[in-house]
Amino acid sequence: MRSPRRLFALLLLLALPVAARAAELTVLAAASLKGPLDAIAADFAKAGGPAARISFAASSALARQVEAGAPADVFVSADLGWMDYLDSRGLIAAGTRANLLANELVLIAPRDNPVKLRIAPGFPVAEALGGGRIALANPASVPAGKYAKAAFTALGVWPSIEGRVAGAENVRAALALVSRGEAPLGVVYRTDAMADPGVRVVDAFPAGTHPTIVYPAAALKGGRVAEAKRFLDHLRSPAARATWERAGFRLAN
Numbered sequence: 578m579r580s581p582r583r584l585f586a587l588l589l590l591l592a593l594p595v596a597a598r599a600a601e602l603t604v605l606a607a608a609s610l611k612g613p614l615d616a617i618a619a620d621f622a623k624a625g626g627p628a629a630r631i632s633f634a635a636s637s638a639l640a641r642q643v644e645a646g647a648p649a650d651v652f653v654s655a656d657l658g659w660m661d662y663l664d665s666r667g668l669i670a671a672g673t674r675a676n677l678l679a680n681e682l683v684l685i686a687p688r689d690n691p692v693k694l695r696i697a698p699g700f701p702v703a704e705a706l707g708g709g710r711i712a713l714a715n716p717a718s719v720p721a722g723k724y725a726k727a728a729f730t731a732l733g734v735w736p737s738i739e740g741r742v743a744g745a746e747n748v749r750a751a752l753a754l755v756s757r758g759e760a761p762l763g764v765v766y767r768t769d770a771m772a773d774p775g776v777r778v779v780d781a782f783p784a785g786t787h788p789t790i791v792y793p794a795a796a797l798k799g800g801r802v803a804e805a806k807r808f809l810d811h812l813r814s815p816a817a818r819a820t821w822e823r824a825g826f827r828l829a830n
Contacts, residue, residue: 600627600628601627601628601629601630602626602627602628602629602630602650602651602801602804602805602808603629603630603632603648603649603650603651603800604618604629604630604631604632604649604650604651604652604653604808605631605632605634605639605642605643605647605649605651605652605653606631606632606633606639606651606652606653607633607634607635607636607639607653607654607655607720607747607748607792608633608634608635608655608747608748608749608750609655609680609721609747609748609749609765609766609768609769610633610653610655610792611633611749611772612772612824613768613820613821613823613824613826614631614633614653615631616820617811617812617816617817617820617821618631618808620811620816620817620820621808621811624811626804626807626808626811627801627804627808629651629808632649633747633749634746634747635714635715635718635719635720635746635747635748636654636655636656636659636719636720637659637715637718637719637720638746638747639652639654639659640652640654640659640660640662640663643663643668643797644662644663644666644668648799648800649797649800650796650797650800650801650802650804650805650808651794651795651796651797651800651805651808651809652669652794652795652797653677653792653793653794653812654720654792654793654794655680655720655721655748655790655792656720656723656724656788656790656791656792657676657791657793658720658723659720660674660793660795663795663797664795667798668797668798668799669795669796669797669798670795670796670797670798670800670802670805671798673795673796673802673805673806673809674793674794674795675793675794675795675809675813676791676792676793676794676829676830677792677793677794677812677813677828677829678791678792678821678826678827678828678829679789679790679791679792679826679827679828679829679830680766680767680768680790680792680825680826680827681766681767681781681782681784681790681825682721682724682725682728682764682765682766682767682781682782682787682790683764683765683766683767683770683778683779683780683781683782684696684702684762684763684764684778684779684780684781684782685752685755685762685763685764685765685770685776685777685778685779686755686761686762686763686776686777686779687755687756687758687761687775687776687777688774688775688776688777690761690777692705692761692762692779693779694779694780695780696732696780696781696782696783697732698732698733699732699733699734700732700734702729702734702737702738702762703734703737703738703741705761705762706738706741706761706762707761709741709760709761709762710741710742710743710760710761711738711741711742711743711760711761711762711763711764712743712745712751712752712754712755712759712760712762712763712764713725713726713742713743713744713745713751713763713764714744714745714746714747714748714750714751714765715744715745715746716742716744719745719746719747719748720748720790721747721748721751721764721765721766722744722745722748722751722764724764724787724788724790725764725787727786727787727788728764728782728786728787731785731786731787732786743759743760743763748765748766748769749769751763751764751765752765752769752770752772752773752776755775755776756773756775756776757775762779763776764782766790766825767781767825768824768825768826771824771825772824791829792826792829794809794812795809796809813828
């Protein structure tokens, strides 16, 4: 039988990880933010803020997790729609929502693929695929895929590629398909293409072919709102801005 002192020590040891986890901020963020957001969160912790445990995934998947009751403090979406989704359900802390970043949509190919295309109405994207498929984040729900479908539709070429989509759960998964040579073309954000030396940008989609790419951020109701607001303020700080811009993002107006 354990002595009271040893039992107390064991209980204290078991409680430490729980306390450590409780001190963290839980951040749910669009997959395309991986890299710069990790660095900015690390700087926030070094400056005395709480450490952040960041879960990166498709904005659609993260929003549904919040709706299902997953505990979290901050949500950063890759489009306005999924933030609106949570806002309409009363899950966003009042007065904390703001547009954070802007991005650009690009067509990519594997680094050693010499394909040349100029994105314009009716451009021959289907022919450029040869016998392959085009890698997109799920166009039914994931922001990057929705933007891509909108752009291809506006350009009049969606019917020619709709049946040749290699769907991915998020934009980084679509990027990986192209980087590994499993798809001859793909559509991602410019920041994703900059992060992977295995791909190159073929061309950028004209801004008017798809909704403006905006990343809104907010604290979540029921979370640690005061600490979350400090974190959100840090995301807009001059030091964070430099990190965002190195990664290819722009701060939203």
